[in-house]
Structure formats: C-alpha cells, structure tokens
Amino acid sequence: MMLQSENCILRAVDPEDMEFIYKLENNPDLWEVGNTLAPFSKYTIREYLENAHRDIYEVKQLRLAICNKKEEIIGVVDLYDFNPYHKRAGVGIVISQDADRKKGYASQGLQLMIDYAFNHLRLHQLYAGISEDNVASRKLFEKLRFRESGIKKDWIATQKSYKNEITYQLINE
Numbered sequence: 001m002m003l004q005s006e007n008c009i010l011r012a013v014d015p016e017d018m019e020f021i022y023k024l025e026n027n028p029d030l031w032e033v034g035n036t037l038a039p040f041s042k043y044t045i046r047e048y049l050e051n052a053h054r055d056i057y058e059v060k061q062l063r064l065a066i067c068n069k070k071e072e073i074i075g076v077v078d079l080y081d082f083n084p085y086h087k088r089a090g091v092g093i094v095i096s097q098d099a100d101r102k103k104g105y106a107s108q109g110l111q112l113m114i115d116y117a118f119n120h121l122r123l124h125q126l127y128a129g130i131s132e133d134n135v136a137s138r139k140l141f142e143k144l145r146f147r148e149s150g151i152k153k154d155w156i157a158t159q160k161s162y163k164n165e166i167t168y169q170l171i172n173e
Contacts, residue, residue: 003116008108009067010077010116015049017065018042020073024096056082056121066095066109074100077113079126087124089117093140106140114144118172125171131156132164146170 003010013021025040056062060082066075075095082089093110095101117123128146130137142148146168154162 003064003112005108005112007069007103008105008112009069009071010064010109010112011067013049013052013063013065013076015046017073018045018049020065020096021045021049021076024076024094027096057084064109064113066093066105068100068105074105075109077109079113079117079121084121087122089121089123089126091117091126091128093137101136107143110140110144114170123172125169127170128168129155129165130168132166138166138168141168141170144170 002012022040022042022045025045051059052063056079060080062079062082064077065073066077067073074097075093077091077093079089079091091110091113093106093113095106114126117126126146127149128137128141129152130141132151147170148166149169150167152165152167155165156163
C-alpha cells in the first residue's frame with residue numbers, strides 16, 4: 001500500500017526500514033510520547049517488522065512510513081487501539097529529524113492517514129493524546145480539525161514531575 005500527496009508518500013514499513021525504526025524507537029527524547037520505558041533490541045524491531053504486514057483487524061494497529069519525494073523514510077504515522085466495533089482508533093505521528101520538520105511532511109502524512117482511516121477503514125473518529133507542552137503537535141492536530149475534548153491531569157510522568165495530556169478528537173461527520 002502506498003498513499004501519496006504533493007510532497008509526501010505513506011507506505012507500509014519494510015524490513016529494510018530496520019535501522020530507522022531502531023533509532024526512532026530508541027530515542028529517549030521520544031520515550032515520553034510513546035510510553036516507552038526501556039530500549040528495544042534489534043531482534044525485537046526485526047520481529048516487529050517481519051510481522052508488520054499483518055492485518056489491522058488482527059493486530060489492532062497500523063504503522064506507515066512517511067517518506068519524502070525521494071522515497072527516503074523521514075517519520076512514521078500510526079493507528080493504534082483500533083476498535084472496529086466502535087469505529088475509532090488513536091493516531092500518532094513523528095518526524096524523526098529536526099531538519100525534516102516544518103516542511104509539511106507531518107500535516108500531509110497525517111492528512112493521508114486521516115483520509116485512509118475515514119474512507120478505507122470507514123472509521124467514525126480518530127483521537128490523539130498530546131502532552132500539554134507539545135505546542136507544535138497541538139497546532140498540527142488543530143490545523144487538521146481535531147478538537148480538544150478533555151484533559152488528563154498529571155497523566156505523563158517525567159523525570160521531575162507530571163504533565164497533563166490533552167485528548168483531541170476528529171469525528172467524521
């Protein structure tokens with residue numbers, strides 16, 4: 001599967017993406033966002049990639065690679081907590097390097113995933129949990145019509161304290 005916009009391509013993750021995914025998942029700066037507590041081994045990442053082709057209805061999640069026009073992977077966008085009965089899923093996105101941020105990849109990649117979720121999977125809604133201090137992500141989701149629907153107080157433990165998490169929803173009307 002490959003979805004495309006003006007500057008962005010979404011495609012299935014491949015075993016060839018192992019180094020990128022390994023570095024992404026083992027970046028401590030992202031652990032807070034992904035609820036990660038310890039590094040992943042290459043073996044674990046390899047196992048994940050070998051099974052990434054499994055159906056979203058079976059594994060309840062989907063990860064797609066975000067690529068630039070040169071087809072180089074620069075990030076990922078995920079559907080998680082997929083619930084076909086209630087027709088909803090969580091959505092998350094990350095662009096790995098600062099040099100690739102603020103170039104429209106995140107908004108185009110997220111919009112492609114939204115279109116896929118609503119038109120292909122026929123979901124009724126998507127949601128995202130975003131740390132209150134993650135202003136860039138909040139602006140991205142708000143730009144794409146996600147609306148704040150609640151705040152989880154002291155939801156994310158940090159090294160020094162706790163952070164609030166804002167829940168955003170996009171309902172397909």
